[in-house]
Amino acid sequence: MTVASVRRRRRDRSARSVLRIAGILLVTLAFLAPLVWMLAASLKSNLEIIDPGRTFDFTPTFKNYDTVFGDQAFGPFIVNSLIVGTGSTLVALLVGVPAAYGIARYRIKNATVFVLLARIIPGVSLLIPWYFLFSQIQLVGTYLVLVLTHFFVTMPLVVAIMTSFFEGVPEELEEAAQIDGTSRIGAFARVVLPLSVPGIATATILSFIFSWNNFLFALVLSDQGTRTLPVAISNFTSYAAVDWGGLMAASVIITVPVMIIALVAQRYVVSGLTAGATKG
């Protein structure tokens, strides 16, 4: 290899690495900038928001947040979202974790079809019969109905994540425990479950996030008292003049909790989101 060609290769390589760094910066900016911009807008007065020239030049104020918690009374909506998210996650874990263990250990093949089906079915096609049923027994607007319907979102997630997790736990561990005289159920409770904390953490986090973000079911099945955050936010734009500052503050309030979860538990969120997709 000549000196010139080595030099050229080196130059190519450094040119390529500059391009690569530029590409990475561009990607980061594209995904992050809108969120930063939303945060900035939530700290602006409406006068600053409607002047595109003052995109970066503004005096931060928490006035919009006062409006959201004061005039718009967002406090209860946060509590509602927390109740529904926690409730539907707990129920999904109680029902889904044992089922996932059963599916993994007894190799129930048809179960994955149900999980897939639950993903494919348009939510609206369940909402119609639910609405029919629940309004006749006067349950529309209760937390119970919201927890039950969000369970449709959380349970397939829990089953999918936990099934793939349990399939990775070596069966020998349970067999060893059984030889030592422990029952099967005892082996599940005392050997497998403690090992499954990472899987359960993943399932819990993902199912809470998806319930928190769900809009459609609460849009129809909640009332003024049980309204969740996404529905409360969508009501902002129904007024003649949009209060942009308040809308952005409300959007920050709803997205910040899930983003903090994602930041703190990044590993779990990523493994949950990609579970199943990479196994072919």
Next chain:
Amino acid sequence: MTAQTARRRSPIDWVDANLKWLLTTPAVVAVFALIAFPIGYTVYLSLTDSARAVTRPYEFVGLDNYLYWLGDTQRFWPAVGRTAYFTGLALTLELALGLAIALLLRKTFRGQGLVRVFILLPLVATPVAVGMMWLLMFEPSIGFANVVMDWLGLPAQGWLSDKDTALNTLVFIDVWQWTPMVVLILLAGLSTLPEEPDEAARVDGANAWQRFRHITLPLLMPVIVAAAILRAIDAFKTFDIIYATKGRGGGSNNEAETLNILAYGEAFEYSQYGRASALLMLFFLLIVIVLAVLAVLRKKGNRA
């Protein structure tokens, strides 16, 4: 059975013997009560003229509702077109961008962890809030999008408020939010690929493009198709960002009305439960057909 084991028979043994059913029955009951039964009920309603109040008696009308939709060139067929357009365009862009970004982020670099966290954020953000955020960004007179257009020397656009650009703008929002999903799946897929074929090709003098085209891409194909299936399912049913930014009926000219938005409006704004149910069955059929095609592609990819 020996006397000894018979003596040891206890509730625990019974639990063990029936464990399979004990573990799965609650889930099966839940799936039946909350999913299978409602689906059956929707099929049933789709054959009736149920409308207005849920307590109003309704009659069996056979396939009338289905014929109504199939003959509806005002709302139904345009909505089919928009749903296909939205899903097709979003899916194509998300896969192309997702693959490019995954390859870009594949090799380790300083700050890799941080970048991966940042691209996770759009993915977990509440879709309704994401819609609101872009509603302001794309606001024609005060939004940042037209500031950028001005910098680039391009004419200002109406974005979401213009009936010709609304659907494309919604595709953009969907791409912004969900490309990271494709990136994460493909990064996970890339990390499981064997290194030997790539090394061998490098030794044989293949350049980066050749190695990508003939080695990485075929090996990654099953994961790409899996990502495509996951994204297609959700893109078809996109509701939150459309409803949050365009409101009822996908805007005043129905310019962003997809099948899901149409079905929602028919059921909960016009209280046409029978018709809406029939529409949802047609929608479901459409999704299943497309997924079947993707599944066949996947099988082909696996065999290759």
